[in-house]
Amino acid sequence: MQITERANIVLRLLAGLHAAGVTRTVIMPENAGIRAHVGRGLHRSETRSEHRFPAVEYLDMPVTSTTRDSVVAAGLMVKAGVAAIIVLGGDGTHRAVVSACGNVPIAGVSTGTNNAFPKFNEPTIVGLAVGLATMQPGLKDIGFEDNKWLEVDIAGHREIALVDVAIVAESYVGARALWRVENFRELFVAFAEPEVIGMSAIAGLLDPVDRASPQGRHVVFDPSAAPAHLVQAPIGPGLIETVGIKSWGPLLPDAPVAVTPLQGSIALDGERELSFSRSDRPVVTLRNSAFRTINLSACMKFGGAALLSRSARMAAKNKPEES
Numbered sequence: 001m002q003i004t005e006r007a008n009i010v011l012r013l014l015a016g017l018h019a020a021g022v023t024r025t026v027i028m029p030e031n032a033g034i035r036a037h038v039g040r041g042l043h044r045s046e047t048r049s050e051h052r053f054p055a056v057e058y059l060d061m062p063v064t065s066t067t068r069d070s071v072v073a074a075g076l077m078v079k080a081g082v083a084a085i086i087v088l089g090g091d092g093t094h095r096a097v098v099s100a101c102g103n104v105p106i107a108g109v110s111t112g113t114n115n116a117f118p119k120f121n122e123p124t125i126v127g128l129a130v131g132l133a134t135m136q137p138g139l140k141d142i143g144f145e146d147n148k149w150l151e152v153d154i155a156g157h158r159e160i161a162l163v164d165v166a167i168v169a170e171s172y173v174g175a176r177a178l179w180r181v182e183n184f185r186e187l188f189v190a191f192a193e194p195e196v197i198g199m200s201a202i203a204g205l206l207d208p209v210d211r212a213s214p215q216g217r218h219v220v221f222d223p224s225a226a227p228a229h230l231v232q233a234p235i236g237p238g239l240i241e242t243v244g245i246k247s248w249g250p251l252l253p254d255a256p257v258a259v260t261p262l263q264g265s266i267a268l269d270g271e272r273e274l275s276f277s278r279s280d281r282p283v284v285t286l287r288n289s290a291f292r293t294i295n296l297s298a299c300m301k302f303g304g305a306a307l308l309s310r311s312a313r314m315a316a317k318n319k320p321e322e323s
Contacts, residue, residue, distance in 0.1 A: 001111050001112075003032055003033045003034055003037060004037055006032075006034050006088065006111065007034045007037030007038050007041065008037075008041075009088060009109060009111070009123045010027070010034065010038050010088070010123075011038060011041045011042075011053070012122070012123035012124045012127065013086055013109070013123045013124070013126060013127040014038075014042075014052075014053045014054060014056065014127065015052050015053060015124060015127060016123065016124045016125065016126065016127020016128040016129075016130075016131060017054055017127040017128075017130060017131045018051075018052060018053050018054045018127075018131075019127075019128060019131065020127070020128050020129075020130075020131020020132045020135055020303075021131055021135040022054045022130075022131045022134070022135060023054050023055060024054055024055045024057070025054050025055065025056055025057070026056075026057045026058070026059055026077060026080060026082065027056060027057070027058050027059070028058075028059055028061075028069065028070070028073035029058045029059060029061065029063050030063060030065070030069070031063050031065055032065075035058065038056070041053075042056060059073055059076050059077070061073060061076060067092060067093070067096045068096075070087075070089070070093050070096040070097050071096050071097070071099060071100045072100075073097075074096070074097045074099075074100035074101045074104075075100045077101075077104070078100070078101060078102050078104050082104060083104075083134035084104060084105050084106065084107060084130050084133065084134050084294060085097060085101055085104055085105070085106045085107075086106070086107050086108075086109065086126060086127070086130055087106055087107070087108045087109065087118070088109045088111050089108075089109075089110075089111055089112065089118070090110065090111065090112035090114070090115040090118070091112075091115050091116060091117045091118070091162060091163060091198075091269035091270060092269060092271060094106070094108055094117050094118055094162060095117075095160060095161065095162050095268065095269055098149070098160070098162060098290075098291050099160060101291065103291075103292065104292075105133070105144050105291075105292040105293055105294050106291070106292070106293055106294070107126050107129065107130045107293060107294040107296065108121075108126075108293070109121065109123050109126055114197050114198055114236060114237055114270065115198075116163040116164070116193070116196045116197070116198050116200050116201075116269070116270075117162045117163050117269070121296060125296065125300065126294075126296065128299075128300065128303075129143075129294055129295075129296040129299035129300055129303070130294050130299075132299045132300070132303035133294045133295075133299045133303075136303055138302070138303075139298070139299055139302060139303055142295065142298045142302060143294060143295055143298055143299045143302075143303075144292050144293070144294060144295060145211075145212075145292065145293050145294075145295045146288065146289040146290075146291075146292060147162070147190075147211065147289075147290060147291050147292065147293055148190040148191065148211070148214075148216065148253075148286060148287060148288050148289075148290060149161065149162055149190060149286075149287055149290040149291065150162075150164070150165050150188055150189075150190050150216070150284055150285070150286055150287075151284070151285045151286075151287055152165055152266060152268070152274070152282055152283070152284055153256075153282065153283045153285070154266070154274060154276055154280050154281075154282040154283075155276075155279075155280045159266075159268055159273065159274065160268070160290075161190070161268040161269050162190065162269055163189065163190055163191065163198070163199075163200050163269050163270075164187060164188065164189045164190070164192075164198070164199045164200045164203075164267075164268075164269060164270070165187070165188040165189075165266060165267070165268060165284050166178060166184065166186070166187050166188075166199045166266070166267040166270075167184075167185045167186040167187070167259050167260075167261055167264055167265075167266060167267075167282075168180075168183045168184055168185060168264055168265055168266075168267060168272070169183040169184075169185055169223075169261065169264045170183050170264060170265055170272075171263060171264055171265050171275045171276075171277075178199060178235065178267050178270060178271075178272065179235070179236065179239065181221075181235070181241045181242070181243050181244075182223050183223070183264075184221040184223070184243060185220075185221055185223075185260065185261045185264060186218070186219065186220055186221065186259060186260055186261070187199055187200075187202060187203060187217075187218070187219040187221070188216065188217075188218055188219075188251055188257070188284045188286070189203045189204075189209070189216050189217045189218075189219075189251070190211075190216045190286060191209055191210055191211045191213070191216065192204035192206075192207070192208055192209050192216075192217050193208060193210070194208055197234045197235070197236060197237060198234075198235060198236070198269075198270050199235060199267070199270055201233045201234050201235065202219060202231060202233040202235070202243055202245075203217040203219050203248065205231050205232075205233055206219065206229075206231060206245065206248045207248055207249075209250075214253055214288050215250045215251060215252060215253070215286070216250070216251035216253075216286045217248060217249070217250065217251055218248065218249055218250070218251040218257060219245065219247075219248040220245070220246040220247045220248070220260070221243060221244060221245060221246060222244040222245055222246035223244060224244065227244030227245060227246065228244075228245065228246055228247075229244070229245040229246075230242055230243070230244060230245065231243055231245055251286050252286065253286045253287065253288045254285065254286070254287065254288075255285070255286070256283045256284070256285045257283065257284050257285070258281060258282070258283050259276075259281070259282040259283070259284065262277075262278045263275075263276060263277045263278055264276065266282060
């Protein structure tokens with residue numbers, strides 16, 4: 001995605017937040033040039049006296065242009081007392097933010113092509129919904145949702161995944177994306193929707209499970225020449241592969257499952273992150289109520305009255321006095 005497109009997304013988010021009553025925001029700095037484009041948009045609005053955006057501040061932090069920036073920024077935002085965090089990016093960026101956001105709810109804007117966790121929502125609506133959720137007391141009970149995640153414990157180290165954990169036979173993690181289906185061994189999913197692209201689509205086609213369900217799914221692959229089941233799944237954009245399946249079933253919460261292969265690598269939300277050997281014995285556990293997100297639909301459905309009321313007040317405020 002072009003820098004100008006990303007900047008435009010930020011401006012649409014800010015416009016939605018302002019319309020819902022948010023007056024102050026903080027943004028993570030970056031070195032790609034988004035800040036300059038956003039700054040020009042804010043300045044143009046200010047010179048035209050449009051009053052379309054809230055005040056914008058940037059976090060004081062070093063920029064490394066790595067995923068670590070998202071982790072650090074989320075931690076600083078939590079420390080600053082933000083009411084919510086809006087995430088622009090794919091599954092990996094959302095996972096990084098969730099790892100550091102604690103109980104602060106997030107809302108996602110998907111900026112990639114191969115994402116299962118963030119949905120493709122218009123940024124203006126995301127901004128409106130987040131603003132309503134954080135500014136309207138009446139949405140306290142319905143404006144937020146609890147979410148599951150998957151915990152991977154390996155040799156005393158813990159990682160999380162928001163959508164899926166895939167076990168593959170290759171130990172090399174240099175080529176992070178998963179394409180070679182003959183190396184697939186096991187798949188654990190927090191939720192599985194058949195209309196998405198990626199590893200979780202396999203479970204979604206076999207036995208869908210939604211985000212609100214307390215369970216997940218566990219799939220065991222069969223790389224042999226005569227598997228018990230075959231499924232064609234879109235594991236990547238334009239990439240539909242036939243995958244051999246041995247078995248699948250529910251993944252229960254708080255019930256650790258030891259990984260079957262003795263060595264290989266582990267992909268978190270579609271990207272290989274960890275390798276393991278015979279002495280590591282990774283364990284995967286599904287956790288409910290692990291983090292919170294903004295319920296966009298509920299906020300827009302039940303927060304509409306607040307938007308109408310605010311619009312009426314602003315119209316009255318801006319109406320010129322009669323002489």
